[in-house]
Amino acid sequence: MPVAERPVPVAERRMPVAGGPVRPSGPPLSYADRVLVHPRTETPAMKIHEYQARDILSQAGVPVPAAVTIDSFEQAAGAFKDVTRDLAPNGAGQKLAVVKAQVHAGGRGKAGFVKLVKTPEEASEAARFMLSNRMVSVQTGPQGLEVTRLLVAAGVDIEKEYYLAITTDRKTRRHVLIASSEGGVEIEKVAEENPQAIVREPLHPLLGLQPFQARKVAFELGFTGKQVNQAVKIMLALARVFLEKDCTIAEINPLIVTPASDDHPDGQVLAIDAKFNFDDNALFRHKDLQGMFDPTEENPSELRAQRMGLSYIALDGNIGCLVNGAGLAMATMDTIALEGGTPANFLDVGGSASEEAVTEAFRIILDDKAVKGVLVNIFGGIMDCAVIAQGIVNAASEIGFTVPLVVRLEGTNVQAGRKILENASAKLPTLQAAKDLGDAARKVAAAVA
Template sequence: MNIHEYQARELLIKFGVPVPAAIVVTNPMDAAKAFDKLVTRQHGGGMAVVKAQVHAGGRGKGGGVRMVRSSDEARKAATEILTRPLVTPQTPPEGVPVTKLMVAAGVEIAKEYYLAIAVDRKNSAPIIVASAEGGMDIEQVAREKPEAIIREPISPIAGLAPYQARKIAYRLGFKGQQVRMAGKIMHQLSDLFLKCDCSLAEINPLIVTKPTDEHPDGVVMAVDAKINFDENALIRQEDIRSLEDPTEVNADEAHASRFGLSYIKLDGSIGCLVNGAGLAMATMDIIKLHGGEPANFLDVGGSASEEAVTEAFRIILQDPKVNGVLVNIFGGIAKCDTIARAIVVAAKEVGFTVPLVVRLEGTNVEEARKILEEAKAEIPTMQIGGDLTEAAKMITAATAA
């Protein structure tokens, strides 16, 4: 699950990480008022930044991040961002609408760093990723200067050890009081990551401000943050679940999740209904192998009910690009005959006007095939595949005509 930057900053504040003051607004006049409030606060410095709040990276490249030095500039920047779709490398080509802005106090930056905690699946543990090359695409840094990336696994139980924080801080080049401040932020980020069941907690950039009389070594703080959460853990994270913005979630994906389905829309024309994520991936691969293009990833899970299968068909068929559907079920926990009956009921309720190819294997498969054979007259577009290769060839041939 993703959240907005302003929400990520609020979580950082909750765990003690220092961030510049910010105000969330929804219209240009409030953006101007926010600027006036912020420049009088600490770190204001007579400038602020207006940021689009959408679930996409690369906002600056798309014009969704603007530096402003007056309330009038803030109003104009807000008007421009709110009145046109934001197009970035991580949005669809047509862009996404912007309905919220964050106006944040500007800071005088002396140096930028990158700091994140992610899940290292190879070592089955969280890992800190840090670099003195902050403010840039970390993927680009990893490709061009891999030696600039620091990686440090941490305990999923105990979190980050003090010696690890000091070691990373020194390797990043922090000096004097900066070492203590940076180490503290690393501990706070580790605490947030573990307690909130994060899959990613990223600060980019982590900055050091320019020296002042009060802070001769500057202040280490977070300027931008991105936090993602493990959806499987949301059952114990009700406060986190409440942060989800339904306007940022694909309507079909949200519809699917209400029925226990995992659905992701793709660009092809052959709809897929499969039980099991691995089998779904293999099904999409074999469709492409035989010249077709999958229209979706859809996993109905191991215990699909008639209601869930019906909704799965409904979601697939409302995509205007879909001109055929392949059902690929390996019966285990969900028996094949149960799935077959669900397919028949769903096909009657939803109605099929496009080719339907069904491949079943596993528990009670013979009874399932009998059910489907008896339903052929009622579902004239249905064909039954003997194995996955045959089924893929049948659906690609049927949709190529």
């Protein structure tokens, strides 16, 4: 059917067309994250950029529209011509491309950092704007993010959009393929209002996704004719990537079918946007993924802590916390809140922290100028109280505690730990010992009040 006689393309009824939908603002949670996996799996997960995700998909044999990455606006016009060269014009006789900022933070579209362009000049304009302004979205905070890399992707016409993802369902302890025939922008809403539009297919833990399962899903989603095998191939490829690369989530959203053309009478099934998160704990066996880590996307203090094997999350309050164990660290925050205080951070020193790591932990806590008091709560199991005590003394010698310091030690080698603190009492003028968790929280909350 000649292009001009086609019905009004979906693209003109519904923005955006391609290169990825403009997502509604809000947290960067994917469809699978929010709605479908109940309950969901989350592991410490490394994120990558969209262009890297596209490369992974493409290497796995999943067809994606032409695209190039650029890091200066001068490259934009050329990139536009490159990616649209083999593109069939849309119903309006135009060739479109999408320019997209490559940052992990969500809310790009609303911030003006995803732009549909019709000419090389528009591409150039969009690129200049994105590379010379900081992107401020609900997720970046008011200081915004510097954008250094853009993806310019061909804007293909969309006949229909689908959703495809694989993640781990912790309840069934299985990886599960989640698919919907109502992919695209309003996907979360669809899932809430129309849950029957969602197909779930568990992966065999040892065999992975089998072709019959992918076929079943493809037919349930309503693919027809030659689309079916294309969709099956994509699902199998996605499952292969998910398993080979230790993903916590592998998502294609949207997966699209292009309108029928002479070359593709049933349309073409293409992956437009993809998201992969990887299990941090498995990165040791994926050298290629380690290379994709982008430290500029991470909170500097959290990164610093991570390098020392500490688990640190910055929060808004004024009581710095140093605790061993994630559960106790959360519980300590809870106790502080119950006593009327507000925690400045979550910090789990773990079980194997060295004196140096403990000292670094204090540096990170005390670097936060909002901190008006510090609570150390240690219940030693693996963690030796003496190591914590020595870390406190080292921090006192090096930085000095000018703010109130409340210490509660219990567990492995506690006597030695208390002794170290007693012997160093001259260096620790603000130190108060606490007898238990409640006492510790009360003392530190009172000290900063």
